[in-house]
Amino acid sequence: MSSNVTLKEIAKELGLSTMTVSRAINKKENVGEKTRKRVLEKAKSMGYTPNFLAKGLVSKKTFSIGLVIPEISHSFFPEVLKGVEEVTYKKNYQLILTHSAENFEREMEAIETLRSKRVDGIMVSSSQRTTDHSFYESLKESETPFVFFDRCIEGLGVSCISVNDKIGSKKITQHLIDHGYEKIAHLSGPIDVSIGKERFQGFKEALRENGLTLFPELVIAAGFQEADGRRAMQELLSMPEQKWPRAVFAVNDPAAFGAIEVILEKGLSIPDDIAIVGFSDDIRAELLSTPLTTVQQPAYQVGKKAAEKLISIIDGEDVRPENIEILTELVIRSSCGNHSSK
Amino acid sequence: MSSNVTLKEIAKELGLSTMTVSRAINKKENVGEKTRKRVLEKAKSMGYTPNFLAKGLVSKKTFSIGLVIPEISHSFFPEVLKGVEEVTYKKNYQLILTHSAENFEREMEAIETLRSKRVDGIMVSSSQRTTDHSFYESLKESETPFVFFDRCIEGLGVSCISVNDKIGSKKITQHLIDHGYEKIAHLSGPIDVSIGKERFQGFKEALRENGLTLFPELVIAAGFQEADGRRAMQELLSMPEQKWPRAVFAVNDPAAFGAIEVILEKGLSIPDDIAIVGFSDDIRAELLSTPLTTVQQPAYQVGKKAAEKLISIIDGEDVRPENIEILTELVIRSSCGNHSSK
DNA sequence: GGTAGAAATGTTAGCGCTAACATAGTTTGT
């Protein structure tokens, strides 16, 4: 294998003790100027690379942070990752990336491995659906610093950095209401998933605060995929015409795309017959023939804040659990009937 | 800090030696059945987590692989990552992700850090532009297993897994030729970047093999961004009309998008007045009003093959340097004039 | 029952590094 140079070897070459070499290389006080120079030169010429394993073993600090992500190719996460990386790079931490594939078993496995590697902290976007929180409770007891991001588990007293979906969906529903629409449908996600629940909540609140009626038959449990949106919209349009909604709020952009196809296939026009809005600002949203009004999720901000919080926990600066909610931003295009904006 | 349980502590509790506990936990031979059971139970109840730092220090094996990526949010890489992860997960390796931000200094820094962490191998997508290969030469001499992926440095005798851009661009040019177009323009990337060069090469070869003339004024050095495509296309269309190309091959999809805007703004139709094709199968390509014919880059395959190759080098199974080229696939839509396909 | 041989357990040393204390060597003040 690669025969790595050690401090001891350098010391031997120079007739010094290991300790002096260590001090010279780690820029500690109390090393003679000449000695330091000699050591550094020798280290370079011998191709010395410090051994972080040994260092970590002694110092209990590895300068690595573990990341648990449910689905890497889910456009949201590369952006999160970028935010995380920007922070960790500055603070000299390395990232160990693990992927749970939306599987709680793998998530636990990944966290165990990260702990074995003695990471200084962990960031988790959980795939957990069950109500059994014992795993995270014991993780918390182990005193491993960790935070949740995007998908959080509540009631544990663990910091959580997420997008405030409820406020976002309330805002976009309000935007529809401001256009004068009263019969508004919602293609919802599964309500046992927090995202789905939050967005539905926001929708309901907006209606309530404006004194509008929530028509139960206009709330269709769809899902997060394009096909789900199609199916849900078909269901809506299979009702007698006078029951049709005037506007539709889809749980996310892909669902909206599916719904849009159905609307157009029916020969209806957007937004004149039916207005529609989505959620997540998918890269494709602005490329539709009628660009989709949607809610932008600040993934980069989530990553950045989560990394900052985790590091401040690691450094013992700000240990108290916090619920940081990143606010979404409305992206107003024309599918909502906003002819004024482009 | 988190007071982690050690083998020694378990041993003490049970009145055994550390070694027996180690053997029991690591499923080695020669441990009494009762003892093993006792140890495992105790380990569980005390919340033992093995210390991979110590293990790695002894065994010279860390089960981690370093990844150097020039730009995380560059849609290509999450896909690569997915391929890599799938392989490394099966083989029980962890991934340490680093980001060079297209900066060679940071790339070198990242690799040094990875070496310090004693990763078992490294996968690099290089941002290097210069011809000074000394850094990678010395990395090679250090006997750290590594492979290049996507962006390779040649002439080092290091394995490289990349997309064969030349063949891809030759294929798509051929496709245009098959449609009967003879005056074909190329919006090229910078030719000092290998991607740009390769794609231009493929374009030239296709023309040559079909006995077509390469019109130098129809090759515009553009760039990889949408704005570059715009600029290049404007330049083309500012020529007298009889010089206009009948078809355009843009170096990538974003450049094609820019060009398309210009074509449409001029009131020309795609593909009837000017056919256009891109490269990279951007997620937006199929959503254009005239969906873009392009070349699909199998990023997932690149990641998978690269990880497989690296692990086989680490395991000493297949150490010989290889140049693995993943073939692209044509995605035929309608911007090339293929009215038959959807 | 006694002994060879296997099975179970223990001991020692060291992976590469650093904290903590110990020892030389050098300066400074009076």
Place this chain on the structure above:
DNA sequence: ACAAACTATGTTAGCGCTAACATTTCTACC
């Protein structure tokens, strides 16, 4: 000139673990 006070270097031990060898305990068989 000599102790006090540095500065530069060395020594020892230990982080948590395992390989390699050493010892004890158990089994088997004559």
